[in-house]
Amino acid sequence: MGLLSNLGEKLNHIFSKLTKKGKLTELEIKEAMREVRVALLEADVNFLVAKDFIVKVTEKAVGEEILKSLTPGQQVIKIVRDELVELMGGGASKLEVSSNPPTVILMCGLQGAGKTTMCGKLASLLKSQGKKPLLVACDIYRPAAIDQLKIVGKTANVEVYSESIKNAVKIAENGIAHAKKLGLDTVIIDTAGRLHIDETLMGELIEIKKATHPTEILLTIDAMLGQDAVNVGKEFNEKLDITGVILTKLDGDTRGGAALSVKAVTGKPIKFCGIGEKIGDIEPFYPDRMASRILGMGDVLTLIEKAQANFDAEQVKKMEESFRKNAFTFDDFLIQFEQINKMGNIKDLIAMIPGAAGKINANDIDESRLVKFKAIIQSMTPRERANPDLIKASQKKRIAAGSGTTIQDVNQLMKQFEQTKTMMKNMNSGKSPMSLFGKRKF
Amino acid sequence: MGFFARLFSGNSKTKMSFAEKLKYIFTGSEITEDFYDELEFALISSDIGSKTTTLILDELRDQIKDKKIKQTDKAKELLKDIMKDILKKAEGDDLDFPLVLMVVGVNGVGKTTAIGKLANYFRTKGKNVIIAAGDTFRAAASDQLEVWAERAKVRIVKSSEGSDPGAVVFDAISSAKAKNADCLIIDTAGRLHNKTNLMEELKKISRIVEREMPNAEFHKAIVVDATTGQNAISQVEQFNEAVGLTDLVITKLDGTAKGGFLLSLANEFNIPVRFVGVGETIDDLLPFNADEFVDSII
The missing domain is CATH 3.40.50.300 (P-loop containing nucleotide triphosphate hydrolases)
Incomplete structure (x- = not known):
């Protein structure tokens, strides 16, 4: 969804009539900003935040010299994007430390934002940085919330303090005393x-704050939040004077305009992002990536990181050796498929590539073909995989029967294999075939 | 932060509850472009989305023109009916068991x-x-x-x-x-x-x-x-x-x-x-x- 409604393409279309370069005029900007506004609203940026953002960007853009290397459309996007980055930036993803330990981090947010999961991730992150954290279970209302935190704590290998009393303030206080006794430095x-808008429960948070003097009060926000994000951000900030925001569920396909809305109303930095269900799925907030994402322009950096994180360095090294020796086999081909599979849904991957919009139709990509190809390779004998030349008509017949496919499918795979092999050969003299994904981690 | 701080402080409209906001829209005054702007704000603020909001407002404009409505308060029921018509499709029949x-x-x-x-x-x-x-x-x-x-x-x-x-x-x-x-x-x-x-x-x-x-x-x-x-x-x-x-x-x-x-x-x-x-x-x-x-x- 949304590949062709890409903002960049729309703006380029508006500006395509302009061949003459020079300064951006007010009229052109106004037309472009209409599209920017729709893009922001579709991304769930709050209506008023979007409105004022556009006023500000228009002021900046009128009369701006168009850089030689850019089209007018690209120039507008650059201004919009730079402004978004600036507004969402500021304040690194760093947690403040109390001079009087333990440092207390108070987590808060709406139901289902992902607080408990995030508590575990933060604890695990702090632990890996050499801190000694303690988790304190003050959710005394949701059934099994304490059990959930205990399990999360176990995964993070961090102790969880809990009590069966119905007094969250008391539990928080006792938790801190417990941390002091054990010499733990972060709670x-x-x-x-x-x-x-729940006066009673917001009152409880204020009481916990008074009793525990937290160094950090982190509001956990679901990245899928809509227009209401401003109300949520504003209320929590007014009542608690939060110190930062954590954005969760960014591994979904939401454009995440809530990030801009919350930053706008609270002025507090977005410190971390949740990007998956595993304990290690936490990362710093990158305003530049978020800006591209809100504008629906793909997220090539995330794509690259995803590729790096999922590629098995050992296997890739082995494969690269095969490439170098020109000894590319079906086993290598199979590894390649598996690496791609690990990165997730191919359609999602394409959606993350800015240039791919319009050029590759995601619906043309048949993922079931990958599955088929895998089955075919798995039906080959080890000798056939290593020496594809051995595969003649009768072998093809056997392989097709074994993998539940047709001889045409086998032929198609053989053809693709040869093409890949040729491509590898051509590349061998030059760059590594994997250089698309950067060399850093290999 | 300057312009955002301004936006959300003082007498900003965000401070008003939704009901107050709408009271302000449907005052019975003459229908102007501002009226449609305010409605757009109200609808988008409810997460209706810009596409559907445009659809609803276009329909409202047509009906206001057809029925020669001049006052904002008269437009209120019209708007509600348009929205209800869309949502009627979303009401389900009774469930069967098992x-x-x-x-x-x-x-x-x-x-x-x-x-x-x-x-x-x-x-x-x-x-x-x-x-x-x-x-x-x-x-x-x-x-x-x-x-x-x-x-x-x-x-x-x-x-x-x-x-x-x-x-x-x-x-x-x-x-x-x-x-x-x-x-x-x-x-x-x-x-x-x-x-x-x-x-x-x-x-x-x-x-x-x-x-x-x-x-x-x-x-x-x-x-x-x-x-x-x-x-x-x-x-x-x-x-x-x-x-x-x-x-x-x-x-x-x-x-x-x-x-x-x-x-x-x-x-x-x-x-x-x-x-x-x-x-x-x-x-x-x-x-x-x-x-x-x-x-x-x-």
């Missing part, structure tokens, strides 16, 4: 999800 | 809580209900569901964390058959809709139900959080593609979010909205009513 307090 | 209801959705929307409320709703309607704790992934999910099963006074079939959800569902079906249950509600782990392998798991559960209970009504309900923005459409689209959705359940409508994406959903899909969740207690689940829903927005 992460998990609290119940609550509506920002 | 019923198998698989509940799906992204993480944190309130599936488990909604299932507790659903179980209670069906039990109070005299149905014999069994719950299958199919979320074997999230830590303590089945413990949470067990508490809800107790509150709803229904049976639950669960298994240990990390086990195969298909196996739990299979066991629950056997139990439902043995106990002659009218209604089997299946909880599933929250999953982001762009994760292909997790969506495959849902298909597998569906196949088990279809194979083991071919004669039961098999419903697949998606739970969508009312605070969600335009991503709600992508969620419904992709879950629908994977399992073929039959019902929508909207949760967390007791906050300040309006769940306006429902209008876009009603416009694009033919999936009835079955229930809305409006609080944390077991009775806070209401059958969907298009009129009431629109009245809460306008």
Whole structure:
């Protein structure tokens, strides 16, 4: 969805009538900003935030000299994007430390934002940085919330402090005393999800704050949040004076305009992002990536990181050796498929490539073909895989029967294999075939 | 920060409640372009989305012109009717029993809580209900569901964390058959809709139900959080593609979010909205009513 409604393409279309370069005029900008506005609203940026953003960017853009290397459309995108980056940036993804330990981190947010999961991720991250964290279970309302935190704590290998009393303030206080006794330097307090308009429960958070003097009060926000993000951000900030924001579920396909909305109303930095269900799926907030994402322009950096994170360095090294020796076999081909599979849904990957919009139709990509190809290779004998020349008509017949495919499918695979092999050969003299994904990690 | 601080301080309109905002729109004064601007703000602020908002406002402009309406207060009922017409499509027929209801959705929307409320709703309607704790992934999910099963006074079939959800569902079906249950509600782990392998798991559960209970009504309900923005459409689209959705359940409508994406959903899909969740207690689940829903927005 949305590949062809890409903002970049729309703007390029608007500006395609302009062949003459020079300064951006007010009229052109106005037309472009209409599209920018729609893009922001589709991304769930709050209506008023989007409105004022556009006023500000228009002021900046009128009369701007168009850089030689850019088209007018690209120039507008650059201005819009730079402004978004600036607004969402500031404040590194760093947690403040108290001079009087333990450092207390108070987590808060709506129901289902992902607080408990994030508590575990933060604890695990802090632990890997040499800290000694304690998790404190103050969600005394949701059934089994404490059990959930205990399991999450176990995964993070961090102790969880809990009590069966129905007094969250008391539990928080006792948790800190417990941390002091054990010489732990950081206390992460998990609290119940609550509506920002729930006076009683917001009152409870204020009490916990008073009793524990947190160094960090982190509002956990679901990246899929809509227009209401401003109300949530504003209320939590007014009542608690939060110190930062954590954005969760960024591994989904939401454009995440809530990030801009919340930053706009609270002025507080977005410190971390949740990017998956595993304990290590936490990363710093990158304003530049978020800006591209909100504008629906793909996220090539995330794509690259995803590729790097999922590629098995050992296997890739082995494969690269095969490439160099020109000894590319079906086994290598199979590894290649598996690496691609690990990166996730191919359609999603394409959606992350800015240039791919319009050029590759995601629906043309048949993922079942990969599955088929894998089955075919797995039906070959080890000798056939290593020496594809051995595969003649009768072998093809056997392989097709063994993999539940047709001889045409086998032929198609053989053809693709040869093409890949030729490509590898051509590349051998030059760059590594994997250089698309950067060399850093290999 | 300068201009944002200005925007959200002092007498800014965001400070006004929604009702106040609309009172300000429908004053009975003459209809001007400002009136449409204010309406656009109101609709988009309810997460209706820019596309559907444009659609609604274009229709309103046409009708105002046709009916020669001059005053804003007269336009109010017109607007409501347009919205109600869109949502009427989203009201469902009565459910048939025996019923198998698989509940799906992204993480944190309130599936488990909604299932507790659903179980209670069906039990109070005299149905014999069994719950299958199919979320074997999230830590303590089945413990949470067990508490809800107790509150709803229904049976639950669960298994240990990390086990195969298909196996739990299979066991629950056997139990439902043995106990002659009218209604089997299946909880599933929250999953982001762009994760292909997790969506495959849902298909597998569906196949088990279809194979083991071919004669039961098999419903697949998606739970969508009312605070969600335009991503709600992508969620419904992709879950629908994977399992073929039959019902929508909207949760967390007791906050300040309006769940306006429902209008876009009603416009694009033919999936009835079955229930809305409006609080944390077991009775806070209401059958969907298009009129009431629109009245809460306008």
